[in-house]
Amino acid sequence: MKTIVAALAALGLCLSPVAHAPAAAQQELLDYATIHHPVVDDEAMVVSQNEVASRVGARIMAQGGNAIDAAVATAFALAVTLPRAGNLGGGGFMLVYLADEKRTVAIDYRTAAPAAAEAKLFLDRKGKREDNADRGYMASGVPGTVAGLKLAHERWGSLPWEDVVRPAVELARDGIIVTRDLSEALRWGRKRLSSSDASLATFFKPDGTPYMYGERLKQPDLAWTLDRIATVGAEDFYSGEIADRIVADMEAHGGLISKADLGSYEAKIREPIATSYRGLQVVTMPPASTGGVALLEMLNMLERFNLKEMGHNSASTVHILSEAMKLAYADRRQSMGDPDFVGNPVDVLISKAYAQERAKLISRERSTPPEAISPFDPMANESPDTTHFSVVDKQGNIVSNTYTLGSSFGSGVLVEGAGFLLDNQIKNFSLRVDVPGATFSNSEMNKIEPGKRMLSSMTPTIVFRDDQPYLVVGSPGGSTIINTVLQIILNVVDHDMNIAEATVAPRLHQNWKPSELEIEPGFSSDSLQVLQSLGHEIELRDTIGSAQTIMIDDGKIMGAADPRRPGAAAIGVGNLRIEEEGS
Numbered sequence: 001m002k003t004i005v006a007a008l009a010a011l012g013l014c015l016s017p018v019a020h021a022p023a024a025a026q027q028e029l030l031d032y033a034t035i036h037h038p039v040v041d042d043e044a045m046v047v048s049q050n051e052v053a054s055r056v057g058a059r060i061m062a063q064g065g066n067a068i069d070a071a072v073a074t075a076f077a078l079a080v081t082l083p084r085a086g087n088l089g090g091g092g093f094m095l096v097y098l099a100d101e102k103r104t105v106a107i108d109y110r111t112a113a114p115a116a117a118e119a120k121l122f123l124d125r126k127g128k129r130e131d132n133a134d135r136g137y138m139a140s141g142v143p144g145t146v147a148g149l150k151l152a153h154e155r156w157g158s159l160p161w162e163d164v165v166r167p168a169v170e171l172a173r174d175g176i177i178v179t180r181d182l183s184e185a186l187r188w189g190r191k192r193l194s195s196s197d198a199s200l201a202t203f204f205k206p207d208g209t210p211y212m213y214g215e216r217l218k219q220p221d222l223a224w225t226l227d228r229i230a231t232v233g234a235e236d237f238y239s240g241e242i243a244d245r246i247v248a249d250m251e252a253h254g255g256l257i258s259k260a261d262l263g264s265y266e267a268k269i270r271e272p273i274a275t276s277y278r279g280l281q282v283v284t285m286p287p288a289s290t291g292g293v294a295l296l297e298m299l300n301m302l303e304r305f306n307l308k309e310m311g312h313n314s315a316s317t318v319h320i321l322s323e324a325m326k327l328a329y330a331d332r333r334q335s336m337g338d339p340d341f342v343g344n345p346v347d348v349l350i351s352k353a354y355a356q357e358r359a360k361l362i363s364r365e366r367s368t369p370p371e372a373i374s375p376f377d378p379m380a381n382e383s384p385d386t387t388h389f390s391v392v393d394k395q396g397n398i399v400s401n402t403y404t405l406g407s408s409f410g411s412g413v414l415v416e417g418a419g420f421l422l423d424n425q426i427k428n429f430s431l432r433v434d435v436p437g438a439t440f441s442n443s444e445m446n447k448i449e450p451g452k453r454m455l456s457s458m459t460p461t462i463v464f465r466d467d468q469p470y471l472v473v474g475s476p477g478g479s480t481i482i483n484t485v486l487q488i489i490l491n492v493v494d495h496d497m498n499i500a501e502a503t504v505a506p507r508l509h510q511n512w513k514p515s516e517l518e519i520e521p522g523f524s525s526d527s528l529q530v531l532q533s534l535g536h537e538i539e540l541r542d543t544i545g546s547a548q549t550i551m552i553d554d555g556k557i558m559g560a561a562d563p564r565r566p567g568a569a570a571i572g573v574g575n576l577r578i579e580e581e582g583s
Contacts, residue, residue: 009350036500036549038558041572044290047071047548047559049476051569052176053077053086057391058571065159066393068096071399072149072157074389076168076226076254079108079145079420080219081176083203084408085387085476086184088225088237089415089422091144091284091453092403093372094152095272095460097469099396104283104462108453109148109267110139111401111425114256115450119431120255127432136195137255139411139424141454143237145403147267150234156397167231172223172419175216180216181566185408186210194413196253199266201217202414221419238262245418255413264451270339272343275300275350278493281464284485286346287339290332291459291482293349297328298486300355301362307494313523315530318508321490322536323362323515325483325510330373331358337445338453343444367535370515386458386476390550392469392557394573400460402474402481428454457481463489468554471499475562477545480509484545492551498550503560507544520544 039045044067046057060399071094076088091111095105122133132138186193186203187210193199202219211217211448228236236242244261250257275285275296282299284292287514301324310316336344346356361368387403404423405411411424429448437560448456457479463471471492475484484507491502506522516539517531528538543564551558552571559570 009052013069029535031375034360034498034501035321036504038498038560039572039575040502040571041559041574042395042440042555043557044070044391044502044573045550045557045559045570046074046080046389046391047546047550047561047568047570048074049546049565049568050081051079051559051567051571052081052171052185053389054569055483055576056171057389058573058576060159062571063237063533065164066395067393067397067399068152068156068159069159069164069291070393071389071391073164073167073399074152074391075145075149075401075403075427076165077171078387078389079167079226080171080222082387083182083421084189085405087143087403087405087410087423088145088411088420089143089504090403091141091423091425092148092401093289093456093460094148095166095283095285095398095400095457095462096156097396097398097462098156102467104272106270106272107148107152107267107286108270108285108288109144109151110288110453110456111144112261112428113141113422113426113448113450113452113454114258114261116256116258117141117448117450119429119448120425122431129427129431133427133431134407134424135192135412136273137250137253137411137413139426140255140257140413140422141425142257142261142265144265144267144425145235146229146237148552151267151269152399161233162230164180165226169223169226169230172226173218175218178211178213178217179567183210183213184452189409189412192407192409192412195510196416198416199409199412200415202419214386220278220369220416222224223419225418225420238265241412244417247513248386249413249416251411252416257402258401267532273346273350276304276351276387278472279465279469282461282465284461287336287344288453289456289458290336291457291463291485293336293344293346294328294332294482295333295459295461295486296350297355297358298324298482299361299489300350300352301327302490304356305373307490308496312491313493313506313527315527318517318523318527318531319367319475319534320362321487321508322510323368326370326512327358327361328482329479329510329512330370331444333528335445336455337443341449341452342445356553358392364576370513386478386481387472388460388476388546388548389474390548390559391475392472392550392552396469398462398469398472400462400472400474402458402460402478404458404478408532416456425454428456459485461485461489469527472550473547475545479511480544483507483509484547488547488549499549499558503547503549503562509544567572
């Protein structure tokens with residue numbers, strides 16, 4: 001800390017108490033203490049990256065559904081309204097808090113490797129990864145989304161399955177009005193979507209131009225698939241007519257997914273992992289997500305530092321966060337994999353004792369070089385385009401869900417006659433374990449094997465205060481997901497922000513490799529100079545993450561949609577009811 005103060009002094013800066021205007025004897029004008037305000041509701045809330053999808057989920061709860069019903073409806077709606085990330089052909093992770101039972105369960109519906117997948121299929125003679133692991137028909141793993149949503153609804157949903165899927169059917173059939181965000185995404189994603197003729201035919205007009213802002217995009221093949229899921233059931237995706245169309249497209253274009261792969265896929269219930277942080281309980285996903293482990297390890301380390309006293313996004317705080325991030329990101333890449341295939345040292349990594357030892361490696365005087373920490377990096381190829389949504393119902397049930405196609409628009413392949421995009425998650429495996437000198441991951445724990453789930457950074461999280469749900473948080477962003485979730489929690493717990501302030505505040509991201517400290521706009525240039533003097537390599541970048549968050553406090557449900565990605569919305573059920581009754 002003395003080093004940072006000295007560095008500030010060298011820049012001609014000093015630290016002094018901040019003066020506050022004295023409180024008036026009698027307040028004469030209505031004033032608010034904060035600039036950014038959450039959406040407040042007395043009943044229930046959905047926060048997602050797309051307003052239409054948030055409304056679908058809120059309306060389901062207004063019709064008597066619970067948080068699980070709303071989550072399923074929101075997820076299916078996002079498959080229509082947010083095709084670059086919302087999906088049927090990908091996978092993800094869901095945390096469900098059951099208010100009556102006062103327990104949290106984790107659903108792992110991560111994409112899995114097809115039986116025919118072998119590393120050699122995706123490597124050239126020099127051990128370099130081929131493009132077929134990232135784009136096209138071979139890049140796709142077996143999708144888990146439909147199975148995961150079905151499992152959640154089967155166990156804890158309250159409305160009929162068809163009722164929660166039907167809104168998405170109607171959106172696909174009747175069409176959605178293209179937003180500026182979607183129009184730009186289609187223009188930007190044309191190269192990837194050129195991976196299949198069906199993708200181009202769906203998202204581009206006959207003259208080859210993308211659908212533009214204000215135009216109506218209908219997806220009749222997707223409506224057919226969603227209607228089959230709604231009426232025949234989720235099993236049709238894995239063993240019925242939908243499965244037949246997936247396999248026919250795979251066989252016609254050299255893909256790897258077989259009918260047997262689809263038929264054997266299962267979403268799995270796992271035990272969440274947790275730690276305490278300054279008296280709060282933080283509950284998150286276990287492997288095959290590495291995000292939860294890294295999040296808890298960082299919180300355990302950071303609990304040993306007085307971040308509140310250091311100040312939000314000060315040079316001191318950013319330095320400590322960066323150092324903790326490097327350590328945790330190195331650890332998550334060293335010894336993690338699908339728990340059905342390998343043993344993960346989760347209990348060690350999230351223990352207070354281990355954090356105490358790791359925290360001793362954090363120097364207040366300098367930035368630690370990455371080579372001094374760990375050489376492993378199984379997550380080098382993870383994509384930032386995922387999506388998260390959070391749901392709270394009036395009974396107190398909660399869903400925190402993150403799911404993905406991988407890259408924006410996944411593999412770029414849209415299943416002919418079925419209307420949905422497939423993931424490109426094969427690239428998230430360690431494909432070259434035994435090839436010396438290759439340039440990407442060599443983790444034995446994350447090597448590709450039939451039926452295995454590749455590692456992920458997805459980190460859906462619920463924070464409890466006095467044994468009651470307090471925060472619901474998650475984000476897309478590839479490897480930045482974990483640090484985004486971390487900073488939301490720190491902003492609320494250490495820096496006393498409301499959930500809107502915590503969501504809007506500028507973010508940083510520090511990986512193990514590459515070693516640059518990535519900084520969003522909004523940080524003090526003086527602080528950046530201090531950080532450079534400590535040895536940090538600063539990289540100014542665009543936005544980090546897209547957290548869709550909820551806080552439950554003082555009988556109110558408060559939602560914040562991250563403005564970093566256009567179109568996100570927090571929709572309260574009570575607010576929706578008033579709006580619709582008044583229209």
